């Protein structure tokens with residue numbers, strides 16, 4: 001009797017577990033949220049033989065091949081191309097334009113037996129395919145063959161198109177070098193979330209990463225530094241006998257391959273050559289680009305301090321990492337570099353940096369003083385403005401549009417120049433009001449190098465940006481006429497990112513928040529629904545073996561002074577429904593430890609507060625050990 005009961009119970013729980021699992025699997029969690037999505041009745045069950053009919057243009061064929069590869073790799077189904085109208089999956093280009101969809105929109109219909117994607121342009125079909133893949137069970141992300149009893153997709157009707165044309169991620173391949181394979185992998189992940197622009201930060205103090213045939217030393221010398229590990233920015237200066245064997249660069253053939261790879265996935269690559277600051281690698285390779293004596297002794301930065309930021313921006317340079325604005329050879333150099341860049345990259349813009357150029361070496365320089373007299377320049381800002389306008393003219397002479405960080409605005413750039421707003425959104429708002437095209441990439445919402453949680457657990461960086469803050473990003477914020485706002489992007493600076501796994505960790509899930517901010521209508525954004533979808537995508541990342549940050553599960557600490565000068569700690573979480581368990585006794589808390597219910601008063605002699613979050617009786621956050629001294633110090637900082 002007892003065993004029957006237990007057996008029945010077991011069967012019941014198995015059934016309900018399976019039902020729950022299935023329900024979970026059937027949940028629709030598309031990121032970025034589509035403009036319109038209607039769940040229709042029933043499911044599409046993937047047959048073992050699939051036929052795809054599509055337009056025969058090469059661009060559409062690329063999309064079909066990517067879809068075909070994904071399905072066969074993971075499900076093992078046979079996928080054949082067909083010319084028949086009864087094909088199971090159809091990718092159709094509209095013969096009469098569908099005005100709602102624009103260049104990148106699509107309509108996707110999943111019925112019991114067929115899947116239909118319609119778009120005006122091949123890019124729309126590609127994005128329709130991305131949404132379709134997100135309707136598949138998470139296992140579709142795997143590179144392995146997965147045996148499932150059935151691959152089923154909920155039936156839906158979707159109409160979708162982007163809010164902004166420019167949906168970018170910036171990848172800094174200079175501070176740490178990332179290979180061609182890494183960049184391809186980065187592209188593979190970004191396109192799943194309908195990003196269409198990869199900004200490659202190709203040059204900086206730590207490395208010049210693109211072959212320039214006319215200036216071979218840029219990559220023979222400028223691409224290499226001493227390999228150092230730890231907290232970047234605090235390293236000892238490289239010694240003359242230390243090997244400069246860390247680094248690398250892309251040959252022009254590599255770049256062509258990356259451009260083709262990106263273009264097959266509807267991604268433009270924006271090259272950035274960052275001048276006049278951040279130019280140490282170029283100066284070490286060609287010291288004549290500087291007008292400061294003694295630069296021949298410099299080396300490519302290996303992570304030692306070269307700037308003093310204590311007085312804010314622009315920084316005080318400890319060594320001169322700027323190109324000389326008063327030296328005609330600099331403009332000849334840039335003309336040649338830009339000629340090669342313009343010939344290589346088909347994208348209509350070239351990014352010429354312009355950020356954080358220190359002026360203290362220019363201030364002392366006789367040739368800069370002469371330039372100021374000659375050109376009637378009164379301030380160092382005006383000197384930089386002069387430099388920017390000269391570089392702008394070079395870029396335009398190659399048939400390209402100039403884009404730069406928001407510092408370029410003070411130089412009075414010409415109307416066709418675009419501004420990338422990074423010091424908050426103010427520069428972007430100002431530029432848009434002046435009629436410049438603007439890309440919003442404010443550090444306040446979109447800096448992927450910032451910590452995603454508390455420094456007690458995250459790799460230390462000077463600033464933090466949590467997922468829920470990133471999700472509040474709206475490139476249209478404060479703008480009356482959106483006409484000049486091209487879109488937005490998030491930036492992954494890599495001073496402290498040593499490898500691809502960590503690049504992924506820093507990009508996801510905030511990259512999901514930014515993707516939704518640049519694609520979805522504001523009315524469709526909801527934090528509550530978003531973080532739930534993020535959890536579904538964590539499972540997809542697991543399947544794809546892509547790393548992501550689970551920081552949203554970790555608590556937030558706020559310390560204040562309590563009664564009678566005690567230390568009071570408030571704990572909260574970014575997402576609801578988590579239990580925080582804690583202890584001051586140095587042991588490891590679990591769900592049998594006290595649960596946080598109200599602000600804590602730290603016991604007088606406690607040295608650490610250890611916390612961990614649980615959900616439904618299972619640990620979900622990471623164990624965090626917070627020093628009481630740190631909590632005290634945080635009160636003082638306020």
Ligand code: ACM
Nearest residue numbers: 355356405422443
């Ligand atoms: C920047 O973050 N310096 C553009």
